[in-house]
Each structure stands twice: as structure tokens, then as C-alpha cells.
Amino acid sequence: MRSSIVFYLNGKRQEVSGDLAFLTVSDYLRYERGLTGTKVVCAEGDCGACTVLVSRMIQGRLGPYHSINSCIAYVYSLDRAHLITVEGLKKDGQLHPVQAAMVEKQGSQCGYCTPGFVCSMALLAEDALSKGFTPDEKKVRNYTTGNLCRCTGYAPILEAGVSMDLGRVTKLSELHRDEVVLSELSLVPHESIRIKGVGKEVFLPVTLSEALAERASDPAIRLSAGTTDLGVVSNKGRLQLNRVLSLQQIEELHRVERTPHFVRIGARVSLHQLERELTQEFPEFSSLLRIFASPQIKNSATLVGNLMNASPIADTIPFLRVADAVVILSSPAGERRVGVNEFILPGYKKMDLNANELVTAIELPLTSDEFKLYKASNRKDLDISAVTFAARYRLEDGVFREFSLALGGVGPSVLRFGKIEKEVIGKPLTRALFQGLSQSIRNEITPISDVRGSAEYRHRLAANLLLRFHDELSGEVSV
Ligand SMILES: Cc1cc2nc3c(=O)[nH]c(=O)nc-3n(C[C@H](O)[C@H](O)[C@H](O)COP(=O)(O)OP(=O)(O)OC[C@H]3O[C@@H](n4cnc5c(N)ncnc54)[C@H](O)[C@@H]3O)c2cc1C
Ligand code: FES
Ligand code: FES
Numbered sequence: 309m310r311s312s313i314v315f316y317l318n319g320k321r322q323e324v325s326g327d328l329a330f331l332t333v334s335d336y337l338r339y340e341r342g343l344t345g346t347k348v349v350c351a352e353g354d355c356g357a358c359t360v361l362v363s364r365m366i367q368g369r370l371g372p373y374h375s376i377n378s379c380i381a382y383v384y385s386l387d388r389a390h391l392i393t394v395e396g397l398k399k400d401g402q403l404h405p406v407q408a409a410m411v412e413k414q415g416s417q418c419g420y421c422t423p424g425f426v427c428s429m430a431l432l433a434e435d436a437l438s439k440g441f442t443p444d445e446k447k448v449r450n451y452t453t454g455n456l457c458r459c460t461g462y463a464p465i466l467e468a469g470v471s472m473d474l475g476r477v478t479k480l481s482e483l484h485r486d487e488v489v490l491s492e493l494s495l496v497p498h499e500s501i502r503i504k505g506v507g508k509e510v511f512l513p514v515t516l517s518e519a520l521a522e523r524a525s526d527p528a529i530r531l532s533a534g535t536t537d538l539g540v541v542s543n544k545g546r547l548q549l550n551r552v553l554s555l556q557q558i559e560e561l562h563r564v565e566r567t568p569h570f571v572r573i574g575a576r577v578s579l580h581q582l583e584r585e586l587t588q589e590f591p592e593f594s595s596l597l598r599i600f601a602s603p604q605i606k607n608s609a610t611l612v613g614n615l616m617n618a619s620p621i622a623d624t625i626p627f628l629r630v631a632d633a634v635v636i637l638s639s640p641a642g643e644r645r646v647g648v649n650e651f652i653l654p655g656y657k658k659m660d661l662n663a664n665e666l667v668t669a670i671e672l673p674l675t676s677d678e679f680k681l682y683k684a685s686n687r688k689d690l691d692i693s694a695v696t697f698a699a700r701y702r703l704e705d706g707v708f709r710e711f712s713l714a715l716g717g718v719g720p721s722v723l724r725f726g727k728i729e730k731e732v733i734g735k736p737l738t739r740a741l742f743q744g745l746s747q748s749i750r751n752e753i754t755p756i757s758d759v760r761g762s763a764e765y766r767h768r769l770a771a772n773l774l775l776r777f778h779d780e781l782s783g784e785v786s787v
Pocket of ligand 1: 352530531532536537539555600608612616621623690691692
């Protein structure tokens with residue numbers, strides 16, 4: 309058992325134990341390493357000023373680099389990783405081509421957002437080189453969805469991204485000689501880690517059985533996955549992360565497995581990985597994930613974390629409910645499989661979870677039924693939903709043989725609508741049917757008013773999304 313973590317920072321070895329392991333990565337960089345290029349503006353994952361690039365060692369290899377928000381990531385999560393910050397992008401004292409392009413196109417004024425944009429676009433350059441594409445404006449927009457600029461305006465930044473000289477880009481793996489980093493990280497034993505600070509403790513087991521024993525011995529311990537929810541509430545001072553059980557080091561939880569009947573998604577699989585993995589079996593869900601948060605968030609966030617945070621407006625839960633997903637729960641007593649519709653209990657954030665259990669995976673049963681998933685939010689990108697809609701259906705000769713409906717943002721939890729489902733099955737697809745349903749749904753929901761919309765707005769959205777569903781299926785509007 310180790311009591312410290314080891315990682316590389318811009319090619320230099322770091323060994324961290326005690327209180328420093330509990331710092332956010334951005335605080336560690338700025339206050340412990342003097343790397344003040346990484347900025348903190350919102351401290352809640354929204355603006356991207358704190359973006360850094362990470363490659364993690366898994367199964368003896370350093371994986372591809374991805375971007376994360378360092379303001380809501382913790383140092384303890386970096387064991388056996390290589391972290392590159394904006395300071396680490398220069399080669400032989402020369403600016404990275406994206407930095408040079410930002411200077412040339414005047415993509416910076418106050419400069420607070422600039423290092424974050426630079427890191428996101430350096431990742432774009434990396435992917436462009438390894439996957440063989442040319443960054444166009446759409447790509448630049450996609451890679452910088454999680455970066456906000458409040459003063460320059462986006463046009464010069466987009467121009468910088470499009471015009472950077474790819475021919476001069478050095479791959480991230482060559483900037484700090486990743487083969488050396490890997491050979492040194494390989495010497496760090498892959499064993500469980502327990503770190504204690506003043507009034508704090510984190511346990512990072514490498515096996516599930518150790519995780520289960522820890523959870524059973526301390527039911528109040530806080531499970532942590534990508535910390536995109538936990539980091540925000542902790543930064544806002546609404547939660548003390550004093551006793552943490554991190555599932556980061558358990559390799560089996562990072563897997564997506566397939567059988568002829570279902571896809572099994574491990575508790576540590578990131579949403580970004582899932583977006584790419586599910587294009588064949590669940591294309592509609594994969595498309596929904598495209599507009600989930602930002603690349604930085606999706607690179608850390610997990611499906612299990614989204615379910616367990618249990619927000620009534622969580623984007624994935626309506627899909628999980630109509631897909632009849634199965635939640636796999638483990639405790640020292642063994643495994644329990646519960647359908648997600650039984651797992652989610654009536655009321656706000658209530659679930660059928662025992663104190664000694666944790667979720668190890670979610671299974672999605674394979675089906676030939678179709679899905680329609682809508683996220684209604686004020687902005688398309690990086691916004692929290694006002695209402696979410698998921699329908700699963702099968703039409704045979706214009707008649708519904710299957711129909712399941714779930715909505716988020718209309719009550720204390722994401723809801724299924726059994727009465728409406730029964731009304732639809734066996735009926736032909738007609739506007740009159742859905743016009744009727746759009747009236748009756750209003751009596752079944754109890755939305756609240758908040759900053760994202762009034763209760764009346766949500767009533768109308770729910771009704772209109774049902775009509776949109778009809779109109780798309782009948783071809784009355786194009787998708
Ligand atoms: C800027 C920003 C944008 C966001 N955008 C969206 C969005 O568009 N749509 C959306 O739905 N959400 C969004 N979120 C919320 C968040 O990213 C998601 O809920 C995410 O899926 C949480 O996953 P995580 O791995 O980070 O969970 P964590 O923060 O690590 O954990 C979340 C909860 O799950 C529990 N938990 C984690 N793993 C387990 C386990 N194995 N067993 C039992 N309990 C467990 C934790 O204890 C905690 O209570 C956003 C968040 C931020 C900061
Ligand atoms: S400081 Fe805004 S996302 Fe981290
Ligand atoms: S340059 Fe000031 S916020 Fe972007």
C-alpha cells in the first residue's frame with residue numbers, strides 16, 4: 309500500500325502525499341508549483357480557464373491526451389498520469405503553433421481565458437495529427453465548447469485555431485519524451501493508495517473487493533468518480549470531501565463490455581468514451597452526449613456519476629429509464645441487479661441504494677426499438693437542461709407496438725409516464741393522439757420555477773416536445 313501518488317508534470321516527476329493530495333489540481337499548479345498560466349475564474353467547470361491536458365497510464369500504456377477542468381479535479385486523481393499545462397506546450401523556448409497563432413490573430417485581451425483556449429486547441433492539433441484531419445471552424449468550435457471568453461470575442465480565437473501551422477506542431481507525447489515518462493511511471497507499483505491529511509483521508513484501491521470492504525466499513529465515505537459534480541459542490545463550500553473512496557485506479561471499472569444481449573458500462577467509463585463507443589448500438593444516445601456539457605467535463609464525468617447525482621434534470625437518466633437500463637450494485641455480500649426504473653424511488657434524489665453498496669456498472673439491454681431524445685436548454689452548448697425528453701418506440705404499419713416515455717425537469721426526479729404509455733400502445737401515429745397527450749401530460753407533471761425557466765414554460769415545453777416527437781416521426785418537420 310502506498311501513501312503517496314506519483315505523476316509527471318510537464319515531464320517532471322511529482323510525488324505528493326498528505327494535505328497537498330487534497331488540493332484541486334489548479335491550486336496545486338498555481339500555489340505549489342508557481343505555474344500561474346493555469347487560471348481559475350469560475351471554479352465550477354464552466355469557463356475552461358483552468359484547462360489542462362492529461363494522459364493516464366492504463367494497462368501499462370499512457371493513453372491519449374485529453375482535456376480536463378483542473379479547478380474541479382483533485383491531485384489524488386493524478387496517480388500515474390502525465391499532466392501538461394500551458395507552460396509545458398513550448399518547445400525549445402518556442403511558442404506552440406497555436407500560441408503563435410493566438411498572438412498573430414490577436415485572440416487575447418485580458419488573457420484570463422487564453423491558456424484554456426490554448427490547451428483546448430493544442431489538443432485539437434494533437435488529434436488532427438494523430439487522426440489525420442484538418443481543423444476547420446466547426447472543429448475549433450467543438451474543441452473549445454468548454455472555453456468562454458468575456459472580452460475578445462470569438463472570431464479572432466476561431467481564426468487562430470483554423471490558421472495554426474500544423475506542420476510545426478510537435479506531438480504532445482514528444483514534447484516531454486513520454487517514452488521516458490512511461491518507463492519511469494512503470495516502475496511505480498500499481499497498488500492501492502491511502503493518503504491522510506489533516507482531518508482528511510482518501511483511499512484509492514486497485515481492486516473492487518478492497519473498495520467494497522472500505523465502503524462497508526464506513527458507509528458515510530464519499531464515493532468519487534469524475535468529481536464534476538462533487539468538485540463543484542465542494543468548491544461552493546456545500547460539501548466537505550473529508551473521507552473519499554476514489555474508484556479511479558480500479559481498471560475493470562474503466563471497461564465497456566458487450567454480450568449478445570447488452571452493453572455493460574463500467575462505473576469509471578467517461579462520457580466522452582461512451583459517446584464514441586455507442587454510435588452503433590445507441591446512436592441517438594451518442595448524439596445526445598455530443599451536447600452534454602463540454603469536452604473537459606465529458607472527459608472526466610461518468611454515466612454512473614450522472615445517475616447517482618440523481619438530478620431531476622440529469623441528461624442521461626430519461627434515456628436510462630426508457631432503455632430499461634439495469635444498475636449493477638455490489639457489496640461484500642455480492643452483486644444485486646436492479647432495473648433503473650425500480651432503482652429510482654419517488655421523491656428528490658431517492659434511490660434503492662444500501663449503505664454498504666456501490667454501483668459497479670450500468671447495463672443497456674440491446675434492442676431494435678428506436679429512441680428519440682431531446683435536451684431543451686437555453687443555449688445549445690454547455691448548458692443545463694430545462695426539460696429533457698426520452699421516448700422509446702416501435703412502429704409497425706404505422707401503429708405503436710412499443711412506447712415508453714420519460715421526462716426530466718418536470719418533477720422531483722426524472723419521471724416515467726405509465727398511463728400515457730398505455731394510451732399510446734396499439735394506436736396509430738396521429739397528430740390528434742399527440743395533441744391529446746400534450747394536454748394530459750400537463751396534469752401529470754409538477755415542474756418548479758427556477759433560473760432556467762418558469763413552471764409554465766416547462767409545462768409548455770413538455771407538451772411541445774410530445775408534439776415535436778409526433779411531427780418528426782410523421783415527417784411533418786425535418787429533424
Ligand atoms: C460545467 C458543468 C456542466 C455540466 N453539464 C451537464 C449536462 O449537460 N448534463 C448533465 O446531466 N449533467 C451535467 N453536469 C453534471 C455532471 O457533469 C454529471 O452529473 C456527471 O455525469 C457526474 O459524473 P462524475 O463522474 O463527475 O460524478 P462525481 O462528481 O464523481 O459523483 C457524482 C455523485 O455520484 C456518486 N457516485 C459516483 N460514483 C459512484 C458509484 N460507483 N456508486 C455510487 N455512487 C457513486 C458520488 O458520490 C456523487 O454523489 C455538468 C457539470 C458541470 C460542472
Ligand atoms: S475555472 Fe472555470 S472551469 Fe475551471
Ligand atoms: S481575453 Fe479576456 S476573457 Fe478572453
